[in-house]
Amino acid sequence: YERLGVPVEMVDRIRVRELVPGMRVDDLRGGRFCERDGYGDPLAALAGLGAAARLAGAHLVEGAAATALLREGDRVIGVRTAHGDVRSERVLVATGCWTAALCATAAVGVPIWAYRRSIMESGPLPALMKIPLVVEWESGFHFRPKERVQRFAMPNLTADGRVEKGPATPPAAYPAAFEPLEVPPSLEPWVRARAAWRHPAFADLRIVDAWSCYYEMTPDDHPVVGAVPGVRGLYLAAGFSGHGFMHSPAIAQLVVEEMLDGKARTLDIRDLSLERFITGRRPFTATVL
Ligand SMILES: Cc1cc2nc3c(=O)[nH]c(=O)nc-3n(C[C@H](O)[C@H](O)[C@H](O)COP(=O)(O)OP(=O)(O)OC[C@H]3O[C@@H](n4cnc5c(N)ncnc54)[C@H](O)[C@@H]3O)c2cc1C
Structure with missing residues (x-):
């Protein structure tokens, strides 16, 4: 640091x-x-970035799924969308946990899969409105104020009740199946007990809302960023394994440098390349929160 x-x-x-x-x-x-x-609101950040991109001349098309990457030999030539083909010399795939399926249309194997995680929100607890985000490193349980309520994130639980901070093993093949987005019923009692153990203000914790969404995992919990080996013009920025919001400004800068200048200049990002999963090189220690 x-x-x-x-x-x-x-x-x-x-x-x-x-x-x-x-x-x-x-x-x-x-x-x-x-x-x-601190913490930020991802949707507000996205709206702000989108507006800034438009002001800088970008043309954004919403609600148009990319159904395939268009590839000719060793280079990408564009994208097929529900509204027609878009030809381009360079394509950046930044489609989160859906990346493996899209890249498979160009015969590019990308080991990214969806791993369900859940969030819960309490009723009002004004006494804790000013505390910082608290993370229990060993369990992954964390909480922070969101105005008058507390927002909790938690690990998954195995069938026999053990804490599972991240997936035990990668899937056998990609694209892998998605688990349904349902909050497992075992999580709320675990959160109530863990929260009450950690802070007496949570003794009578009332959970008023809960939802699940997907982490976009890779086998080493680090993203895949940069040029795709063997397919000229194709770039990836995906698989942030549950940490992508905070990394997004830096990754955007770096991947644009790589796309325009042939190499990221601000930092060396070669270790983040898809190459590591092709050759079996393992530069990172896997760690997920
Ligand atoms: C419960 C939970 C808590 C988290 N907490 C944090 C945190 O505290 N800090 C942090 O930094 N990160 C956190 N994350 C992770 C963070 O949300 C992700 O890492 C980040 O959103 C990934 O951004 P992305 O742009 O790569 O993918 P996404 O945000 O998934 O965006 C991908 C986009 O691509 C679109 N798309 C997919 N397929 C296609 C297609 N074929 N055609 C067109 N569009 C397509 C999708 O609709 C989506 O809009 C959390 C995630 C979860 C689930």
Whole structure:
């Protein structure tokens, strides 16, 4: 963190308790805290980026599914959409957990699959309106205020009730089947118990809303970014494995550099290439929250 100038502090449990008054800390060694961290609204951010792109001259077409990539030999020549073909010298595929299916239309294998995760929201808890986002690293359970309510994210549970922070194994083939988007019934009692253990303000926790959506996993929990080996003009930016919102400004900058200049200049992103899954190279330690 110091090398990159990010003001993250290691904090002891006394400081943790000052940051989140009343929270149980007797099972902690300490924590990490960055006072410049925060949270953003992804849909508002997307609307803002879309508006900025339009102002800069981009032509955005919504509601038009890309049904296939158009490939001629070793190069991509465009995209087939429900509204007709679009010819292009370069195509960036940034379709989240749907990327494997789209890339398969150009005979490009991409190991990205959908992994269901859930979110819950409490009734009003005004006493906790000012606390920072709290993450239990070992379980992946986390909570933060959203105005007067608390929003919880949690790991999945295995059939025998164990915590599963990420998928146990990748699927056998891609594109893989999608699990239905239903919140597993075992999660709410687990969240209520875990929350009550962590903070007495959650003793009578009332969950008023819950929903599931998909993480876009790769086998090493890191995204696939950059030029696709062997298919000129085809680029990927997908598979952020549940961390893509915060990475999106940097990834956009880097992938555009690679598309326009042939190589990302701001950072070396070669380790993020699809090449690692073709050759079996493993530059990253898998980690998911
Ligand atoms: C419960 C949960 C909590 C999360 N929390 C965080 C967090 O705290 N911080 C963080 O950074 N990230 C978080 N994430 C992850 C983050 O939401 C994703 O990593 C991010 O949205 C990925 O962005 P993306 O643009 O790659 O894919 P997406 O956001 O999935 O966008 C892909 C888009 O492509 C479109 N598309 C797909 N197929 C086609 C097609 N054939 N033609 C045309 N369009 C197509 C889709 O409709 C979609 O709009 C969380 C995710 C979940 C599920």
